[in-house]
Amino acid sequence: MRILVAGGTGVLGTRVVELLRSRGDEVSVLTRREGIPGGVAGDLATGAGLDAACVGADAVIHLATGSTPAGWQEVDVEGTRRLAEAATRQHVGHFLYISILGVDRIPYAYYRAKAEGEQEVLRAGVPWTVLRLGQFHELLDTFLRVVAAVPVVFVPRGLAVQPLAAADAARVVVAALDAGPRQRILGAGGPQILTAKDAAEQWLAARRAAGGRGGSVVELPLPGRLMRAFRAGHNLMPASMQPGTAFGDWARERFAAGTGPAYRR
Numbered sequence: 001m002r003i004l005v006a007g008g009t010g011v012l013g014t015r016v017v018e019l020l021r022s023r024g025d026e027v028s029v030l031t032r033r034e035g036i037p038g039g040v041a042g043d044l045a046t047g048a049g050l051d052a053a054c055v056g057a058d059a060v061i062h063l064a065t066g067s068t069p070a071g072w073q074e075v076d077v078e079g080t081r082r083l084a085e086a087a088t089r090q091h092v093g094h095f096l097y098i099s100i101l102g103v104d105r106i107p108y109a110y111y112r113a114k115a116e117g118e119q120e121v122l123r124a125g126v127p128w129t130v131l132r133l134g135q136f137h138e139l140l141d142t143f144l145r146v147v148a149a150v151p152v153v154f155v156p157r158g159l160a161v162q163p164l165a166a167a168d169a170a171r172v173v174v175a176a177l178d179a180g181p182r183q184r185i186l187g188a189g190g191p192q193i194l195t196a197k198d199a200a201e202q203w204l205a206a207r208r209a210a211g212g213r214g215g216s217v218v219e220l221p222l223p224g225r226l227m228r229a230f231r232a233g234h235n236l237m238p239a240s241m242q243p244g245t246a247f248g249d250w251a252r253e254r255f256a257a258g259t260g261p262a263y264r265r
Helices: 011-022 050-054 069-089 109-124 137-147 166-178 196-209 225-231 247-257
Strands: 002-006 026-031 039-041 059-062 094-100 128-133 152-156 185-188 216-220
Touching: 002 011, 011 026, 011 166, 026 050, 039 050, 050 069, 059 069, 059 166, 069 094, 069 109, 094 109, 094 166, 109 128, 128 166, 137 152, 137 196, 137 247, 152 196, 166 185, 196 216, 196 247
Parallel strands: 002 026, 002 059, 026 039, 059 094, 094 128, 128 185, 152 216
Antiparallel strands: none
8 A cells, every 4th residue: 555644753653654664555754854764745834745745645644733833723724734635636545634532622722723624634525534542651751751850740630531652553543544434533542541640650650660769649620621621531532442551551661661751842
């Protein structure tokens, strides 16, 4: 299969590309940079090169995202529209868009941009699947490395998460690709639901087991519409639990290997 991957150099994208290539798929990575293995020139922010990148592709996997509020509009909304329309013009057989659990119910600007991106895919006319994923262990780890720099770790009271390892998420993405265009919005979360307090305590225990500092966790009540949406569980999908590595086990492996954060702070 010939597959174009947008966002193929990110935390999830690199793992998706590796999986696809390991089984013999011909994978191109949409990029604005030189020196990316299998890279093809294309810019979601301007539309430059997108049609050429889609020529001959059996499928497009869109994992790219902006890193700022302006980038969310430029890449996640308008860039998604540009790429989906290019895929339509080039008769791509399957456009797989990766989104986030809860984007339609959580009042956060980034989530709104992802939800708008979903609608751009639906409007474009290309055969499609939207796959909403839970947050990654790698993102929780990066966040906890920041807040656990002090002995007492403060986390939101009543917040639960359903994280999954990026490697496990990559397998879910490839399975969704292989299933063909579903013309549906699907969801997939991690193998367990944890309170923020549980996740922080498991992470601290993993750090301590590797010879690092422990710490204590304190829950704080946080006000506002955003936190109410999270407390209501709009970021969770219990019926969509995927098999994979639990967060505590993943954290222990990460600290034992001495691996740093996956995301830049």
